[in-house]
Amino acid sequence: MQFFTDDLIADPYPHYQRWRDDQPIWWEESSGQWVLTRNEDVQRVLRDHDCFSSAAMGAGNSPLPLLTDDPPRHTKLRGIVNKAFTTRMLRDLEPAIEEVARDLVGRFPDGELDVVEALTVPFPVIVISRMMGIPEERREDFKRWSDALTGILAGTSLEDRRSEILEMATFFQTLIPERRLTPGDDLLSAVARAEVDGQYLSDAEIVGFNMLLLIAGNETTTNLLGNMLNVLATRPDVWMELRNNPDLIEPAIEETFRFDSPVQFLMRQATEEVEFHNQPVKQGERVMVVMGSANRDSRVIDSPDEFDIGRDKTRHYSLGYGIHFCLGAPLARLEARIAMGVLLERFDLLDPGLVAGKRVPSHLLRGFERLPLRFNRAR
Ligand code: HEM
Numbered sequence: 001m002q003f004f005t006d007d008l009i010a011d012p013y014p015h016y017q018r019w020r021d022d023q024p025i026w027w028e029e030s031s032g033q034w035v036l037t038r039n040e041d042v043q044r045v046l047r048d049h050d051c052f053s054s055a056a057m058g059a060g061n062s063p064l065p066l067l068t069d070d071p072p073r074h075t076k077l078r079g080i081v082n083k084a085f086t087t088r089m090l091r092d093l094e095p096a097i098e099e100v101a102r103d104l105v106g107r108f109p110d111g112e113l114d115v116v117e118a119l120t121v122p123f124p125v126i127v128i129s130r131m132m133g134i135p136e137e138r139r140e141d142f143k144r145w146s147d148a149l150t151g152i153l154a155g156t157s158l159e160d161r162r163s164e165i166l167e168m169a170t171f172f173q174t175l176i177p178e179r180r181l182t183p184g185d186d187l188l189s190a191v192a193r194a195e196v197d198g199q200y201l202s203d204a205e206i207v208g209f210n211m212l213l214l215i216a217g218n219e220t221t222t223n224l225l226g227n228m229l230n231v232l233a234t235r236p237d238v239w240m241e242l243r244n245n246p247d248l249i250e251p252a253i254e255e256t257f258r259f260d261s262p263v264q265f266l267m268r269q270a271t272e273e274v275e276f277h278n279q280p281v282k283q284g285e286r287v288m289v290v291m292g293s294a295n296r297d298s299r300v301i302d303s304p305d306e307f308d309i310g311r312d313k314t315r316h317y318s319l320g321y322g323i324h325f326c327l328g329a330p331l332a333r334l335e336a337r338i339a340m341g342v343l344l345e346r347f348d349l350l351d352p353g354l355v356a357g358k359r360v361p362s363h364l365l366r367g368f369e370r371l372p373l374r375f376n377r378a379r
Contacts, residue, residue, distance in 0.1 A: 019037045054067065065077055065205055093127075116369065221262075227368070258301075261292040350375055
């Protein structure tokens with residue numbers, strides 16, 4: 001059986017449901033790994049980081065620290081960047097993020113527009129570039145580098161993407177000395193000057209960290225916003241509800257995470273033999289846990305295929321679970337809340353475009369490459 005087929009990109013959810021019901025574990029032939037789709041199994045794997053390692057996924061040469069590290073190294077490294085994402089720091093950033101959103105939305109042309117181009121791609125890139133103190137004019141490069149890195153996470157070889165990765169590494173490498181000498185109030189300076197056990201991080205670690213920060217939050221946040229606007233374009237009732245009660249924006253964002261997850265799956269490697277539904281998984285074998293499916297498991301969620309912002313508690317695994325839980329989650333949530341707030345304030349109705357949207361051609365990252373929409377202004 002195969003996971004990586006074209007019709008899964010168009011609409012993975014009926015497939016996921018079939019697998020949850022009929023084959024809760026199966027062997028994906030093309031990539032050579034087990035696929036797990038039930039809520040309880042996804043949680044078990046992500047929770048048990050001793051049995052299901054992230055380190056092996058980097059195969060010892062991953063350019064990305066943290067994401068491909070296990071404790072104790074993971075714990076140390078995470079402490080460093082964690083400081084940068086404190087609630088206080090984010091609160092201070094809020095006005096600047098809002099200014100970016102207002103500026104982009106203020107430039108929307110009348111009539112139909114591609115919201116991916118006009119808002120959802122530039123918005124997170126500009127925000128993170130400013131946080132890191134790097135020139136946002138290099139946006140095109142960031143996008144190219146980011147595609148190369150996400151390709152690796154999705155399973156293509158490092159070799160194929162070597163030139164982009166090297167280019168990105170060189171870019172950051174050249175910035176390290178100046179940020180150590182004359183640090184600014186930015187993330188890159190914070191990482192360049194961070195000490196673990198009295199020592200600076202190595203240049204390779206600093207470069208890796210910065211690559212992670214630059215790419216982890218861009219396409220994912222782009223996809224979150226695209227997936228949300230895609231649903232709202234066909235739900236004028238929800239658009240109105242959110243306009244009337246902005247307190248519902250946050251629950252609506254969480255429901256979007258659950259309903260159409262920007263990251264569909266994660267991979268881990270078994271460190272010992274384990275069993276799922278009477279199927280042994282041997283030590284060293286890889287498992288793929290599909291959060292996009294776990295989020296719609298009727299065993300734990302009522303009417304999972306309905307987009308319902310009034311749920312009591314929206315539980316989802318779209319930002320991960322356990323020790324690798326998304327470090328940028330507060331920033332992603334803040335960006336989404338601000339962007340949606342600006343759009344809802346300015347437009348009283350959202351309609352689908354006349355031209356159909358185009359999904360990102362990836363099984364890992366679910367979002368839109370192009371999403372034509374019509375934002376109708378309050379008269
Ligand atoms: C909607 C937006 C986002 C989504 C859906 C998302 C999703 C995820 C997921 C699923 C993980 C877990 C990976 C794993 O367990 O292997 C993760 C980890 C991570 N994310 Fe995010 N992310 C988003 C935004 C961001 C932002 C804005 C940043 C930072 C600028 C960020 C930085 C990170 C980092 C550094 C990790 C690694 C944490 C660790 O391994 O301890 N993410 N993210």
